[in-house]
Amino acid sequence: MVNKYVASSGHALKVRGAHGFIDEVNEARRVVNEVDKILKTEYNGDGYVFHDNTSTSQSQNLRTLTNFHNSKNRRLDLSVHFNASASSSATGVEVLHYGGHTGIASKLSKAMAKALGITNRGQKVRKDLYVLKNTNRPALLLEVCFVSSKKDADAYKRNFDKLCHSIADFVADYLGYTKKKSSTTVATAGNTETFYKKGAQLGLYRVIKPCSTYSGVDFTQADKLQSLKVGTAFTVTDIVKFGNKYRFKLKNGEYVSAKRVYLEKV
Numbered sequence: 001m002v003n004k005y006v007a008s009s010g011h012a013l014k015v016r017g018a019h020g021f022i023d024e025v026n027e028a029r030r031v032v033n034e035v036d037k038i039l040k041t042e043y044n045g046d047g048y049v050f051h052d053n054t055s056t057s058q059s060q061n062l063r064t065l066t067n068f069h070n071s072k073n074r075r076l077d078l079s080v081h082f083n084a085s086a087s088s089s090a091t092g093v094e095v096l097h098y099g100g101h102t103g104i105a106s107k108l109s110k111a112m113a114k115a116l117g118i119t120n121r122g123q124k125v126r127k128d129l130y131v132l133k134n135t136n137r138p139a140l141l142l143e144v145c146f147v148s149s150k151k152d153a154d155a156y157k158r159n160f161d162k163l164c165h166s167i168a169d170f171v172a173d174y175l176g177y178t179k180k181k182s183s184t185t186v187a188t189a190g191n192t193e194t195f196y197k198k199g200a201q202l203g204l205y206r207v208i209k210p211c212s213t214y215s216g217v218d219f220t221q222a223d224k225l226q227s228l229k230v231g232t233a234f235t236v237t238d239i240v241k242f243g244n245k246y247r248f249k250l251k252n253g254e255y256v257s258a259k260r261v262y263l264e265k266v
Contacts, residue, residue, distance in 0.1 A: 002073050002074060002075060003046065003075060003175040003176055003177070004046050004047045004048070004072065004073065004074040004075060004076075004175075005039075005045070005046075005047035005048070005074055005075065005076045005077070005078060005171055005175060006047060006048045006049075006050065006068070006069045006072050006074050006076075006077050006078070007032045007035060007036055007047065007048070007049050007050075007077075007078040007079075007080065008032065008049070008050040008051070008052075008065050008068065008069065008077075008078070008079050008080070009025065009028035009029045009031075009032045009050075009051050009052075009079075009080050010024065010025070010028050010065075010079055010080060010081035010082075010141075011024060011025050011028070011052070011061060011081075012025070012051075012052035012053065012054070012055040012061040012064070013025065013051070013052065013053045013054075014053075014054075014055060014056050015052075015055050015056065015057065015058055015060075015061045017081065017082065018082055018083070018084035018147045018148070019147060020084060020146075020147035020148040020149075020153070021147060021148070021149070021150050021152075021153035021154075022082070022147050022153045022156065022157070023147070024081065024082040024084070024147055027082060027144070027147075027156070028080040028081060028082060028144075029051050030160075031080050031144065031160075031163070031164060031167070032049050032051070032078075032080050033049065034160075034161075034164040035078075035164050035167045035168045035171070036049045038164060038165060038168035039168050039171060039172060039177065041180070042168070042179060042180060043168070043172045043177040043178065043179055043180060044177050044178055044180060045168075045171070045172060045175070045177045047074065048068075048072050048074070050065065050068045050069075052064050052065055062130040062131060065079070065131055066130065066131050066134045066135055069131070069135045069137070069139070070134075070135060070136055074137055075137060075138070075174075075175060076137060076138055076139075076140075076171065076174060076175060077131075077135045077137050077138065077139035077140070078139075078140055078142060078167075078171070079131050079132075079139065079140070079141045079142065080142050080144065081141060081142060081143050081144070082143065082144050082145060082146070082147045083143040083144075083145065083146045083147070083148075084146060084147050084148045085146055085148050085149075086148075087148075088148055088149060088150070089149070090146050090148065090149060091118055091119050091145070091146055091149050091151055091152050092113065092118055092119030092120060092121040092145070092146070092152070093109050093112045093113040093116060093118060093119070093120055093121060093142075093143065093144060093145060094109055094121035094122060094123070094124055094143045095108050095109040095112075095122075095123050095124075095140050095141070095142055095143070096123070096124050096125075096126045096129065096132065096140070096141040096142075096143065097123065097124075097125060097126070097132060097138075097139065097140055097141070098125070098126065098127060098129075098132040098133055098139065099125050099127065100138075101123075101138050101139075101140065102123055102125075104138070104140065104170075104174060105123035105124075105140055106122060106123045107170065108140060108142070108167070108170045109121070109122050109123055110122075111166040111167075111169070111170055112142070112144065112163060112166050112167065114166070115159055115162040115163045115165070115166035116144075116145060116152075116155045116156060116159050116162070116163055117155055117159060118145060118151070118152055118155050121143075126141070129141060142167070144156065144163065153216075154216065157216040157217045157218050157242075158216075158217050158240050158242070160217075160218070160242060160243070161241065161242065161243045161244075194259055194260055194261065195245065195246040195258045195259055195260065196239065196246065196248070196258045196260060196263070196265075197239060197241070197246045197258065198239070201236075201239070201265065202236050202237060202238070202239070203235065203236060203265065203266070204233060204234070204235055204236075204265070204266040205233065205234060205235075205236055205248070205263045205264065205265055205266060206231065206232070206233045206263065206264050206266050207228045207229065207230050207231060207232040207233075207262065207263060208230060208261075208262065208263060208264050209230065209261055209262045210227065210228065210229060210230060211227075211228050211256060211257055211262040211263075212224050212225070212226065212227050212228065212256070213225045213226050213228065213250065213254040213255060213256045214254065214255045214256070215254065215255070216255065217240050217242040217247045217255050218242065219247075219255075219257070225254055226254075228256070233266060234250050234251065234252075234256075235250065235251040236248040236249065236250060236251075237249055237250065237251050239258060240255070245257075245258075246258035246259075248263075
């Protein structure tokens, strides 16, 4: 039996999806790539990823995505999307399917919601969605969170690593993958030792090397807020893990790197 998956990001480079506090196309690609990486590095996973860089219309995009999925010999299809709403209060995770997959859709939605710490909207049957209707293997369309909700976007940025592991763990369980023995323990430990990473280290810090603050934990250029000069002091209220890195959350809600090279405890 073939135990492979196909994971694709929703929409296309030239046919953009929803945009709000985060961008659907950009983030769907990040999630797909990270889940695939986890499955192939932490598990004995095997599968394919696809991002549509060529389509110039919605109908072409839907055909391109579906054709790629159906061209591969696999057991499971995943299509990663982000939701949007006119209401800024709309929140949560949901997993859509064409029918007949209530159990696995419910399980995945619950795991994703727990990882993000936001509402679980559950599984939903959607007969109107082209990709779900036309793929010929069990297909799940993931609506990770609402790009129109700052609460959801912040939770996604803060818990990106947890989210991707929740999806990868689900796929591994469904397809029967097993965990690989870690060969990077020493390297990882050496890396994380350069960060402050314990809750007991909260409190007042001083900048010892120029750095910047950001509105989110992924530290994109668009999120950059202000530059901090040597000698600047501030209060740290939380430590947030982002992938294998750590961020300090400041009293004013901004984030700064928790690398020891930049900061010293006062």
